[in-house]
Amino acid sequence: MSDIKMRVSDIEKSFPGVKALSNINFSLRKGTVHALCGENGAGKSTLMKIIMGIYKADKGQIFIDEKPVTIKSPIQAMELGISMIAQELNYVSELSVEENLFLGRLPVTRLGRVDWKKVRREARRFLKEEGLSYAPDQKLKTLTVSDIQMLEITKAITNNAQIIIMDEPTSSITEREVGLLFEKIAELKKKGVSIIYISHKMEEVFQIADDITILMDGSVVSTDRAEDLDMDTVISRMVGRKIENVYPKEAVALGDMALEVKDLNKEGIFEHISFHVRKGEIVGFAGLVGAGRTETMRAVFGLDPFDSGAVCINGKETRIVSPEDSIKKKLVMLSENRREEGIIPPRSVVENASLASLRNFIFGGCAHKKKERTVAKEMFGKMNVKTPSLDTEISKLSGGNQQKVLLTRWMLCDPDVMILDEPTRGIDVGAKFEIYKLMTEMVQENRAVIMVSSELPELLGMCDRIYVMCQGRITGCVEREDFSQEIIMRYATGLED
């Protein structure tokens, strides 16, 4: 008998306008951890969704134990022994542990009544077997993310899962909890369970993976045994191009102080935040998840209150209590969540673009739609927004174009300081490049740009200076000539202070 548990062969998948996956071949050995590495948009999640039956592949075949299978829904995937621990965990927070454990498959008595006794008995047994200490009737909302993750794994085991997919399982748990997770994974391996492990964190990947497959732009670059690879090789294969060429960085003479933040504090969120940005400067903010970068920027922009500290714009101390204030003071912020805090889905691109600068289009109490359209159109040209018409609903554009419409929204406010929170998240490489170019243009127009990003390469490529945050504090500030991934990671993990 072969030791291949699952094999996907020649999988292809297209979305309107995008080829998400082409010619994917990939084998998962029994009782091993197989890491999938790749940049954002490389196709990892699409592939997993096909395996889970959420998407239907255009072409290709999946084999389990060398038998061809078709997976049409997650339920079917579960029946075939495949479970997924999603990055964003699926659970009902108001229900109890046991109810979540048996969600969708509560045992019933012959009369059709839920067999609660059996549920309780089984839940107890599973929790005990897995060494989990919580009570079966505890509500899920009282547990931590890590607890719930363990519960999800337990749930997968109760389903007799032979293949468990873990999508960024360590993105929101503590280091100690990561240790627990890895112990669990080792245990699962011993039981012969195969694990597909998706992660951006190279150290982790090399710590637990047996095999590593690298995806780039929807294709498999390579599959190797972990011991035959090193981190640099993996990273260069993931990126697949010389990083230097991707960032259209140009030297710009620095002007006056545009934004100065002095000793900003908010209890439990961030403390002693002081930083400054000059006109013509791109300043980066690096840090791990939960370091408090977005929270800091939201407070500076007036979206969230802060306890103490001062914000000076163009050398003047300003009281900012709402985004409305900031916009008037020429400080604007592109939010990290395009869908939640950016676009107004049912409205047209032009309305989306003019939203923050409506004041400029209203004279004597009357909105001048003609002027609004002309101005927006001109800026769309500059920003290279591709839209069928000005009246197209924004939700119909691609992610990159939506992002450029949102940048237009802020550029129409003629800002002095532009905070960009994860400006390139979830958009394709081409659009990323255009956004970098726009950032360069912004500083050439004597504006100041703050770029918050979780992607270190783009920070290194675009910024003049990078502040690094860790646990709500700025732990370091690195000048361009001293840039290196390593030094920033040391600050970000709090190794250096």
Next chain:
Amino acid sequence: MKPNVSQYLQKFSIYLVLLVLFVVCSLLSPYFLNDTNLINVSRQLCVGLLIAYGEMLLIVSGFLDLSAGSVLALAGVLSVSSYKSTGSMAVALVVAVSVAVACNVVNAFFVGNCNVPAFIATLGMQQAARGIALYYTNGQNILQLGDFVNIGQGMVGGIPVPVILVIFVTIVVWYIVNHTRYGRGIYAIGGNRSAAEASGINAKASIYKSYIINGVLVGLAGMIFMARNNAGLPNGATGYEMTGLTAAIVGGTSFVGGIGTVSGTVAGAFIIGLLENVMNLMGINSYIQQIVKGAIIVLAVSFDVMSKGKKTKKVIIVKENKGEAQMPAGKNP
């Protein structure tokens, strides 16, 4: 990509429906096109339209008002009784509008400041305002309104006074919705409140403004309603909020928020009004009429949702695709 014929059809479908209905009505009943009948129809629509505008504004921004009928009655009876004791139309107007606005400020307070769902907050107001109206009048109708009736029954140059009033209000509301920052803001708030707030729009202030405008409209409606009935009816206008909601919804206002127009609402109100009128002219049993109206509401909205559904399916795919690209980055739990 130029908008094609079917997109135009969809955009203007509501007006087409109205036009077809108009033609059908004139064929069905010989009395339909009479001056008196048409004037009657427009007069009957006035109160409903005023309420519909308020509901439209609120639904667009993601809220609604279930208290319109009760507040109308309360504002109406107080207005009538103040007119009877002072004889001043100005006082009556001030009382009607300020009472209705006050009730709506309370609505706005619970919705905007306490984050009570609008459904619940205004449901409470529906009970309370009706209670106050009945308590104040001791459940008795106020009769003999004198010249007050002119605002509901009078004519100027062959056109009913309320119709002139409502045309004026329509223009004002249209202007507010299309040409002010507030108007543009409510579409943004209804479309995506967090995004609107992150773009410098003050959602709380907008909520207050919407309810206050709604209050002004309901107050005016209260005066017209009482004048038409030549009585202060504390039990009157029950369920009128539903008439208003129906007109707004049939007129294409989306309950999801962010979509709705004044002209669509007018068309919606006329569709319902014409149907009612022609069924009356044809002598159709009023119970049957109610069944027909019910069917129309559900059919109109199903049509709307399904025709949009086709579009949204595509959007979902794009979104999922985007989500795919986003997930690995995901730094938020």
